[in-house]
Amino acid sequence: MNLLRYQYAVLRASPLLAYLKGMPRISLSRALHLDLLATAHFRIAVFLAALFCLTSIAGATENYGLPKIDIGKGGECVKDTKWMRKNHMHLLYELRDKTVHKGIRDDKLSLKNCIECHASTKDNSVIGRADSFCEGCHRFEAVKIDCFECHSSKRSSAMTQKEH
């Protein structure tokens, strides 16, 4: 379908291309009768416009690099954000084996404690929305999280309040 559309566009453009080919080779400014292009003011304006374009592209790249996520209460308690973004899964894997098999329950490094701080203040959850703390990045990276098929994704203090 797309190929057909492309061919159609070429066919439609071909008379125009033929016309342009027949034209004598002259500069664009002369062809359009614009002496304006040569003025100093215009040159400055073009320079500023180009600068604006470049900065906005740079801004867009930064936004593209980091998905916007709702970090809940946030804060830095284990390691800095950059390290955690890259290595949190190794911490969680190590910890889960220690906890399940050896009964070492580090309150600070537990998944429960991560969720306690980082669940959204809106819905008390780390998954479920495009900007949720876990799901925001995992959707962006296309990595499936299966933690929450068994583990609670909700802030436990909020759940206990609900029960009472």
Place this chain on the structure above:
Amino acid sequence: MSDINVQRRQFLKTSVGAAAVAIAPGILLFDMAHGKTEAVTSKVRWGMLIDTANCADGCNDCVNACNKENGLSGGLSQTDSQWIRKVDLKDMRTGRELSLPMMCQHCENPPCVDVCPTGASFGRADGIVLVDKHLCIGCRYCMMACPYKARSFVHEPLHDQKADVPRGKGTVESCTMCVHRVDKGQQPACAEACPNKSILFGNLNDPDSEISKKIRTIASVQIRADLGLNTGIRYQGL
């Protein structure tokens, strides 16, 4: 030895002492604030003694407490998880009736661990038998191997699990002796909920614990003791 060296040695000694005094409470507070940082050991063997004479016929409090603590539905269909059941017994010759709670017996030599192909079914050093659901593939060999029918399989997707008790579809589960409570120094939910105090929870390896003193003085049995599993749950008056 020169005088300056002696002084230096004295200075080092006092500064090390001062540093120890300054750091020690910090380490203590760190431990208190960060939960249990030491692995469980075989110095402890958690167990229970169930007094069947006190266990009231028709009372279901232990089962309800278990369901509430662990987020079980409490349903009784074939696909519902049951971690603890009340069993009524009747001796047909004498007509004597008994009621008792039945759950994972937390064996020392658990058949469920022997048959597990992935190492998901395991016994903790302190005698609590668990399923590591990260490793469980849901083959259910352990359910077939268990002589007490203690294990259940999760057939349906679950929602709103308890934060301390992760459970999920496709894995086998059973009584954990409320391991999350025990690690915090609390009793299992069933022992706490029993109105007649028929479930006594404690450390079988500590000769001074209440449970050890009691099993030393009264007659108690393990169910299917002939299998040589050395269960952690013992019954009195059976």
